[in-house]
Amino acid sequence: MATITIDKVSRWFGNVVAVNDISMAIGPGITGLLGPNGAGKSTLIHMMSGFLAPSTGTVTLDGAPIWRNQQVYRQIGLVPERESMYDYLTGWEFVLANAELHGLADPGAAARRALGLVEMEYAQDRKTGTYSKGMKQRVKMASALVHDPAVLLLDEPFNGMDPRQRLQLMELLRRFGADGRTVLFSSHILEEVEQLARHIEVVVAGRHAASGDFRKIRRLMTDRPHRYLVRSSDDRRLAAALIADGSTAGIEVDERERALRIQAVNFQGFTTLLPRVARQAGIRLYTVAPADESLESVFSYLVSA
Amino acid sequence: MNPTVARLTLRGLLGRRRGALLLVVPALLLLVSALASGSSGNEHDLTVKILGQLGLGTLVPILGLVVGTGVIATEIDDGSIVYLLAKPLPRWQIVTTKLAVAIGTTWVFAAVPTLLAGLLLYGTKDGVALGYTVATLIAGAAYSALFLLLGVVTRHAVVAGLGYALVWESLVGNFVAGARTLSVQQWGRSVAEAVAGDAAIGADVSFGVAVPLLLVVTVAATVLASVKLAGLTLAGEE
Incomplete structure (x- = not known):
């Protein structure tokens, strides 16, 4: 059982604040670190893996500082985002070298076991430079698992993987989580995170936006006010009919765009209400477009919440 | 290790x-020596010129740069x-x-060809070949340590290393006598002169100064590289 504790951590680069006063504890099981690109996820993972010092605050593993403490690597396995990994070595040589560097008693056996876990024995004699993205990711996993670590940190592990590779990796991570290991992975895709992680930490613009069960995060994301742009055969009559219902919070008639800007309170309610009202009033709908569905806007809503 | x-x-x-x-350096040195050994003229002057200016003055620092940065800067970069x-x-x-690997490689690709070139040009006379070989061994080690350090502290290690070797040692050192005191190349020459017992090699730094400076630079660069590597930051890729 191992816990990484991030306590009041900030990190800035010159004038840019990458991580702003974040506190969180990552315990056994799978945790998803979710946020848009550039939110500070990698900065956090770099600090958790000892490759970056926090500007203020502390990052510890079971109470021991991680920065400038090589002994933590006996417990941490790191799967970095970058792909370069001595491409002149074969998969076997690469994983074996990692086992040797850990000073394991039987590096050969450890390398065999790790390659078996990620099901890469079939390609272990090929140079890693010839691997596909998914294969590289799995060999990187094997190198991180070779010393049977209690903590596994993965920076954007699903990037560039095809759906089948994605499922395989998810299955593997699920097994580690079920073993009681502490698994943390970052991603900018909500669906990916909620498929895998029971616990989610959301980071937006360097700040800790939300934390908790994936259902809670999902609710936060779907229950926020949604904005739609609607064009119809009779905008004003449609507006009048819609405002009578509780799931609509506000409607603006945009004369220049010749459209309605509608703010819905309840996502589910509004999407069933709109076509029903239009049909009853005999109004044709030409355009129904979500005005703020980008992930960034969803995240920024979470920050302000 | x-x-x-x-x-x-x-x-x-x-x-x-x-x-x-890496093979280019010894090939060039041996090729020039082979061509020169056929020509008439003052063999001693020629040997000192080739081993001193081409070998110790140009090829050894360049090789040290390629090897010293190659053992670590490439891995840090990617x-x-x-x-x-x-x-x-x-x-x-x-x-x-990594330093041991760099020094060993420098020795194989610079010191061994220097010895061969020296023997080819001037035989074993006056200990000139031996003097330059020892100088190359020692200067090669110091360059390796220095350029390995550069590889750890800056992402522009090759540029910084070229700046030191070409601009400081060669250009500034040519015009400003004081700059020669802080030059691995000059320390190497001083070692060559002491080993060969040959004043024609023309060292500007006395042996008693050169040896401690070589030691200090090599050890300090290694210690500093270790400290810097322990705090290596993977930053700002987002």
């Missing part, structure tokens, strides 16, 4: 195109150093192992 680090470093250094690049650093290994062990 860590055998795994040594193995990875050596394969990275000698594999691919860099291995071929991020694969993470696999060495995310291990419970003392950082000084990584640095000393």
Whole structure:
């Protein structure tokens, strides 16, 4: 059982604040670190893996500082985002070298076991430079698992993987989580995170936006006010009919765009209400477009919440 | 020394195109020596010119730069150093192992050809060949340590190294006598002069000053590289 504790951590680069006063504890099981690109996820993972010092605050593993403490690597396995990994070595040589560097008693056996876990024995004699993205990711996993670590940190592990590779990796991570290991992975895709992680930490613009069960995060994301742009055969009559219902919070008639800007309170309610009202009033709908569905806007809503 | 680090470093250094690049230096030195040994003229002057200016003055620092940065800067650049650093290994062990590989490579590709070139040009007379060989061994070690340090502290190690070797040692050193006191090349010459007992080699730094400076630079660069590597930051890629 191992816990990484991030306590009041900030990190800035010159004038840019990458991580702003974040506190969180990552315990056994799978945790998803979710946020848009550039939110500070990698900065956090770099600090958790000892490759970056926090500007203020502390990052510890079971109470021991991680920065400038090589002994933590006996417990941490790191799967970095970058792909370069001595491409002149074969998969076997690469994983074996990692086992040797850990000073394991039987590096050969450890390398065999790790390659078996990620099901890469079939390609272990090929140079890693010839691997596909998914294969590289799995060999990187094997190198991180070779010393049977209690903590596994993965920076954007699903990037560039095809759906089948994605499922395989998810299955593997699920097994580690079920073993009681502490698994943390970052991603900018909500669906990916909620498929895998029971616990989610959301980071937006360097700040800790939300934390908790994936259902809670999902609710936060779907229950926020949604904005739609609607064009119809009779905008004003449609507006009048819609405002009578509780799931609509506000409607603006945009004369220049010749459209309605509608703010819905309840996502589910509004999407069933709109076509029903239009049909009853005999109004044709030409355009129904979500005005703020980008992930960034969803995240920024979470920050302000 | 860590055998795994040594193995990875050596394969990275000698594999691919860099291995071929390393061969250029000894080939050039031997080729020039072979051509020159056929010509008439003052053999002694010629030998001092080729081994001193071409060898110790130009090829040794360039080789030291390619090797010293090659053993670590490439891995830091492409991020694969993470696999060495995310291990419970003392950082000084990584640095000393890589330094040993760099020094060994420099010796094979610079000191051995220097000895051969010296024998070809001037035989064993006056100990000139031996003097330059010892100088190359020692200067090669100092350059390796210095350029390895540059590889750890800056992402522009090759540029900084070229700046030191070409601008400081060669250009500034040519015009400003004081600059020669702080020059690995001059310390090397001083060693060559002392070993060969030959004033014609023309060292500007006395042996008693050169040896301590060589030691200090090599040891200090190694210690500093270890400290810097322990605090290596992977930053700002987002």
